[in-house]
Amino acid sequence: MSITKFKLALIQLAVGTNKAENLLRAGRFIQEAAKKGAHLVTLPECFNSPYGTGYFAEYAEQLETGESSLALSSAAKENKIYLVGGSIPEKKDGKLYNTCTVWGPDGGLLAVHRKVHLFDIDIPGKIKFQESETLSPGNEFTSFQMGDICKVGVGICYDIRFAEMAQIYARNDCRLLIYPGAFNMTTGPAHWELLQRCRAVDNQVYVATASPARSESSSYVAWGHSSAVSPWGEVIASTDEKESVVYADIDLDFLEQIRSQIPITHQRRPDMYEVVQKKN
Numbered sequence: 001m002s003i004t005k006f007k008l009a010l011i012q013l014a015v016g017t018n019k020a021e022n023l024l025r026a027g028r029f030i031q032e033a034a035k036k037g038a039h040l041v042t043l044p045e046c047f048n049s050p051y052g053t054g055y056f057a058e059y060a061e062q063l064e065t066g067e068s069s070l071a072l073s074s075a076a077k078e079n080k081i082y083l084v085g086g087s088i089p090e091k092k093d094g095k096l097y098n099t100c101t102v103w104g105p106d107g108g109l110l111a112v113h114r115k116v117h118l119f120d121i122d123i124p125g126k127i128k129f130q131e132s133e134t135l136s137p138g139n140e141f142t143s144f145q146m147g148d149i150c151k152v153g154v155g156i157c158y159d160i161r162f163a164e165m166a167q168i169y170a171r172n173d174c175r176l177l178i179y180p181g182a183f184n185m186t187t188g189p190a191h192w193e194l195l196q197r198c199r200a201v202d203n204q205v206y207v208a209t210a211s212p213a214r215s216e217s218s219s220y221v222a223w224g225h226s227s228a229v230s231p232w233g234e235v236i237a238s239t240d241e242k243e244s245v246v247y248a249d250i251d252l253d254f255l256e257q258i259r260s261q262i263p264i265t266h267q268r269r270p271d272m273y274e275v276v277q278k279k280n
C-alpha cells in the first residue's frame with residue numbers, strides 16, 4: 001500500500017552575502033527538518049545568494065560542479081529526504097538562469113527547473129525589478145515523482161502568477177505544486193497568499209511556497225510568510241517574516257475527497273475551451 005500522508009518542511013532561510021554561510025545554515029535546517037520527520041524539504045528562491053540582478057553573475061554556479069549542488073546532494077542523502085533546493089543563479093552555455101534543483105534520498109538529481117517567467121515588473125513609486133537584465137528564461141515544465149507517493153510540480157516565484165502552468169501540472173497528475181519564491185513588500189501583502197490559494201482551489205492540489213526570511217537591510221526586502229495551502233484553499237501552515245521552518249501535513253486522501261465532492265476535473269467543457277501544452 002502506498003503512503004498517502006507525509007510531512008513537508010519549508011525552510012524560510014535568512015540569506016546573507018556569504019555563500020558558504022548560506023549553505024551551512026541551509027544544511028543545519030535541512031537536518032533539523034528531517035529529524036522532525038519531514039519527508040520532503042524545500043529551500044527558498046535564491047537560497048545561496050542575495051536576490052538581485054547585481055548578484056546573479058557573481059554567485060552563479062554550474063550545476064554539474066557547483067558547491068551548492070554538492071551541498072544539496074549530500075544533505076538529501078545524509079538525511080534520506082526529497083529536497084527541493086530552492087533556487088540558485090546558474091551559469092550555463094554563457095547564460096544565467098534562476099534554477100531549482102531537486103534531489104532524491106539517494107542524493108541523485110531528480111529534476112532541474114529554470115524559472116520560466118522572468119520577474120520584470122514596474123510599479124511606479126514602489127518597485128521596479130527586471131530579471132531579464134541578466135537572466136534568461138527556462139523553457140520547460142518540471143515535475144518529479146516522490147517515490148510511489150505523488151508527483152510534484154515545480155515553479156519559481158513569478159511562475160505562480162501563471163494559472164496555465166499550474167493547470168498543466170495538475171492535468172499531468174501533480175498533486176502538490178512547490179514554488180520557492182521571494183515576493184516583496186509591495187506584492188507580498190497583496191498577492192502571495194491569494195495566488196497560492198487560487199492555484200490550490202483551481203486545481204484541487206496542495207500548493208507550497210518557501211521564501212527567504214526578511215532582511216530590512218537587503219536591497220530586495222522579501223515578504224517571508226512561507227506557507228502551505230490545501231486543495232480546499234485553506235492555509236494549513238504559515239509563518240511571519242522571520243527565519244523559521246514551516247511544517248505541513250500533506251494528506252492525499254483529503255485531496256481525493258475534495259476531488260470527488262466537487263468533481264471539476266470531469267465537468268470541464270473542452271468543447272468550449274482548452275489550455276494547450278506546447279512543450280514537455
Ligand SMILES: NC(=O)CC(=O)C(=O)O
Pocket residue numbers: 119156157158159161181182183184187188191
Ligand atoms: N520575485 C518574483 O519572482 C515574483 C514576485 O515578487 C511577484 O510576482 O510579485
